[in-house]
Structures are given as C-alpha cells and as structure tokens.
Amino acid sequence: MANKPGKRQFGYVRTLKSGRIQASYLGPDGIRRFAPNTFPDQTSAGVWLTLRQADLIRGEWNDPDLGRILFGNYAERWIEEHELSPRTQELYRALLRLHIDPFLGRKELSKIGPETVRKWRQDLQDGGRSADAVAKSYRLVRAIMATAVDDERIKRNPCRIKGADTAARAERPVATVKQVYALADAIGPRFRVFILAAAFTGLRWGELIALRRMDVDLDDASIRVERSMAQLSGGKLVVKPPKSDAGIRTVPIPAVLVEEMQTHLREYVEPQAESLVFTGPRGGTPKRGSWRSTVRWTAKVREAGLPAGFHFHDLRHTGNHLASKSGASTRELMHRMGHGSMRAALIYQHKTDERAREIAVRLNEVVAREAKRDDDGGAAGVPVPTT
Template structure:
C-alpha cells in the first residue's frame, strides 16, 4: 500500500534495466527479501507485496530463504533424524534411494508444487514401479513435506493428490480354524504353538519372536506385548519397543492356548524370566528365512489346504477376523491388534452372510424371550376393574 507521497508503506518496487519490476521487503528479522520473480507491471509487483504483508499480519508468512534448501538434503536429514524403528528406517532409505532422490532430490523445497509431485508419481508408474511401491514413496514424501511445513520452510504441503497414497491390495487371505490346526500340526514340535499363537492372538511376527517367559502370565491368561525383534537387511537382529504406544498392550488368551503355552514353555522355551518363548533349535533368536526353510513353509501351507500365497502374516489376519466373528467391537479389536486408529480395524468388520445370520438369530432369540416373558406376566396378572384382561404387547429388552 502506498502513502500520499507515492511511497509504499510496506516494501519497495523498482524498475530494472530490463524494463521489468522487482519487489523487495524487510522480513520480521530485519533482513531484506526479494520476490522470487520479476513482474511485467508495477501494479503486479505492488499486489504481490500486499499479499506478503497480509501473510505477515495473519502470522502465515514463511521465510523464502528457508525453502531454498534442496529436497534431497532435507529428506535425507529427515530420515536420519526422525524417530523410526530400524526396519522402518531401512525401508524409507530404500524408497528414498530408488524412487525419490533420483527424481526430486535436486529440486528446492520452495519449488516443489503439486504439479511437480503429480509428474513425479506418473513417471514412477510409467517406468514400471508397482502401485504399492509408488504409494509408499508418495506417503514418505508427504510425511517429509509435512515436517517442512511445520518447520516454516514451505507454506503448504504440495502432496495434495487424492488417493495417491492409497493402494488397493487383493483381499487378505485368512484361514479357517481347521486349517490353522492342520498347519500347526504339520510344524516341527517347537513351532506348533507359534502358529497357534499367531492365529489366536493377532500378534505380529516380530512381537511373537520377542516374547520372553516374563511376558507370559499363565495364571491370568495374558500375553504382555512389551517389545519386538526386527531383522535388519544385513541379517542382524535388533530388539526395540513396539511400533507405537497402542502396540504396547496386554492380550487375553483363550483357555486352550494357555494350556498349549504351558506345555510349550516346559519343553522348548529358554531358561529364566528372560528366556525366549520361541527360538531356534540351538537357542538362537528366530529368523524368518531360517524358519521358512526348516518348516518348508510353502509345501506345508499347501498340504494344510491353504492357498500357495498364504504368508505367516496371514495368521495375524486370521486372528483379527476370528475376533470380529466372535463379537469384538471396533475398540476391542483396535486394542487386540495394537492399532491407535480405527482404519485398520474396520478392514475386518465388513459384512458377511455368517455374521448377518448371527445377528438375525440373536434378534430372534431376543424377541422370543421378550414375548415369552410378557405372556407369562399376562397369565398371572389381575383383570381390569371392568373385568377385561390386559392386552399383551411385546416389549423389547
């Protein structure tokens, strides 16, 4: 805005030798800032300065100098410094190295636009990256840029492409109770209860192999989920806290599994309170690859009547689906799964003919009980003053 003498109250506009106009202003720190581009008309430069002034007054101004850092530098620092599990950090580093840095690493934060992100994503898909990996890479970029917004380096997150972070996978295969036992009974003895625990507690592989004797309360029938083991890309095993605060939980055990665990602990678990519940034959921590080779997973899965692509993680899905079929509501399932949001729990709560039949049968039993109770009361009740008996009306309980 200009004053009576033609001088602006905020910022300056000057004409360059090229004939275009440059806009400049002082930031809150007293340092001079220059508009990222020049303008064809003086009025356009003035309007740009008015926008900057409004942002300052609303507290929405971001320092353009902070956005001059390259995304490659900022992203690598984010992955190194952000609180992540070892396996998650390795996964992010792989996504960054193969799908993000080669395309966006050279671009400055301030130059990243929704159009730039859209072109990058389309390039990944065009060059043969899977939809799953592309969605994961997009979610990583979105998370990094969310932090950039919080840091005041950019005004808003350019990752605004609807559905880009989602990937629809085929419906997760689950096993029946009969198939779970068929699979467990084909395992070497020391791994039989591992399969049952995976199917009927819903714990993840890393949580199961991290269980120690002190985590198993046979008296109360509870597993205390306090830690997990992660196998790193170079083969090392790292113990750490569960993935989230919600993942630290106590999971109630069905009685039959308490009995199975009692026998397993007596024969196969390590000694002392810190002894591993599930371990390799020579006492080492379980490694997924070794486990798969020893139990001949693919052949054993087929022999148990399960589809060839059934993974160990499918046992967790089985447990979650069984919990829903047993009547678990959303909050209860979230606790059992170790999730802090409802999104994952709702995956298992789709309508099924079996569940719908249970609901109908329960409704029928409720109505029958109510009608029987009302009829009984009517038979023993007093008549009205005029001698007429009361009308029987079914009342829902």
C-alpha cells in the first residue's frame, strides 16, 4: 500500500508501492494537479514542485489539462475559427491531412516540444516532400502553436527552427518587353490585353479574371482592384477579397496599355458596368488548366522566345521587375503589388541593379561636367573623369 502523502511547504509527495515518488499540488483553481510522471527520488519530485511553484509566483502557470487536447483536434478547430479564404482553407486542410496529421495529429499539445518538431520536419524531408510543402507545413504548425500559447494551453511555441519557414526557390525568369509583346501576339487578340495587363500592371491571375468594366478607368489610366477569384480543387470559382487589405488598391496603367484596353473593351466586353473584362469566346471566366490548353500556352511561350516552364505568374514577376527598374520606391512597389509588408518589394529592389548602374553613369557625367567647369575656371588638381 502506498505511503501517506508527505507534508511540504508547497505541494505533496508520496512513495508508491513501486518505490517511485508521486508529486502533486493544488492549483489556483483548487484542483489537485499531479506530475505527468513519477520520480525516482524525493529530490527530483521536489525540483518539479519548485518549478511549478515558481510558475505560480511569476504568473506563468498554465492549466496542464488545457494542453492535453490532441494537436489534430485543436488544428481542425483553429482552421474553423480563423477567417480564411476558401482556397487558403482548402490548402491548410490538405497540409494537415498529408503532412502534419500523420505525424503530430495524435499527440497532445503539451507533449510537442522543439525536439518533436525537429524530428517531424526531418521525417518530412526524408520522406521526399518538396521543400515548399515542408516550409508551408512548418508555417502552419507554428501559427497553430502560437494560438495555443495565446490560449494558455502551452507556455512556449515549440517551432523554433531558424529558416524552416522558407524554401529556396529557383530564380523565376523575367521576360523582356519585346518577349511580352511577342507572347501577346502569339496568344491572339482575345487574350492579348490579358497578357499585357499581367505584365504591365503586376496584377495576379485571380485579380485579373475578377476585373469588371467598372473597375477600369481609362480617363484616369487606372485599374481599381477590389476583389479576386480563387479556383478550388473541384474547379469551382469563388469571389473573395484580395489576399490582404493592401490588396485593395488603385493601380495606374502605362499609356501604352490604355489604347490596347480601349480596343479590348470595345470588341470583347459587354457594355454593362458589371461585365467581366476577360472572358473566353463563350463568355466563360478563364480557368488556369483549361485556359492553358485552349491557348496552347506551352507552344506560345516557345514561339515568343521565352524559356520552357515560363508561367503566367512570371508575367507579374516581370511587371514588378519593370516597375522597380523605373525607379519606384519600396512603398510604391508595395502598393502596386498589393503587399502589406516590405519583404517582396525589397526582393525586386535588391535584384534590380541596372538602375544603380544608370545612377552611377549619370553621377559620373555630373562630376565630369563640374570638374571641367572648375578646370576652365582655373581650378587646379581636379581630375576629369571619363565617361
């Protein structure tokens, strides 16, 4: 028979028939809490109780019962409770089903520590998952665990692997202006402006196919972006807000696109204000898979002199690159791209060194001009740079 509990200043310990030591204490809610395991001696049990007492004194005590919910159940609830677009919700459920639940789903939140997360991530990599899938899955687990911390189910987020939230991606190709026009010509008149608008405005596919006649103001040479269309796995298109609040924006369009858009609106768009700007020959909204086959995208890309594997989204990449080359500031790029953070905008600025070279050339011309003026005026010892 187990011995009676020993009296302590904080908590209780008792020796079980096995010789192991059991530790417990009364929580602030008056409920007795037992250690999740027994201890080999009273010293070890006392250390555990001392740590629990310290948590209470610092105000960092968490109800351990809250952390005993299974990760899979908590993750499902997390997805349900968050305001997510249908496509994002679909993506998160797929990540949970394919990459997270099989490893972490049956574990209690409180039992998932940094070592568990590292092993899970390593198992994904060893199992042949793509770097992108691993990074997305890690970001999702980290976000769920961050909410668990806020809910006081766990004390600290166990996702602490530096760099695990990003995946190295191959450099995407940038089309030249000549190649953009060549691709637009190859695609044909109905979708010519679709191509040009993607490249010269930087709008996303979903934002382009959601444009209505009333969103295009040619007098002001601008496009108003207020919605997007997302395609779910079953092919259904759903209208949703842009990816972030920053996605609702007015994007000026270059003069070279205004006349092209006038022709497009006149020939391919119904006169009603709500009419979609880009539709197929039968009036349907373009869908990625069928649109690619309809316009013979792969062949047209090759015909335009673009590299194999050039994606429609690379036209947005091209547009952002061109905007950066034009001298747009970080804030201007963020607005144009519809991003709420500087990260993406800085990528284009860091990669655009042609502008820096142009500035250096102009600076050289200024220095040369000023130096020559000083030399003509009698100044001595001023070298005249060569251009």
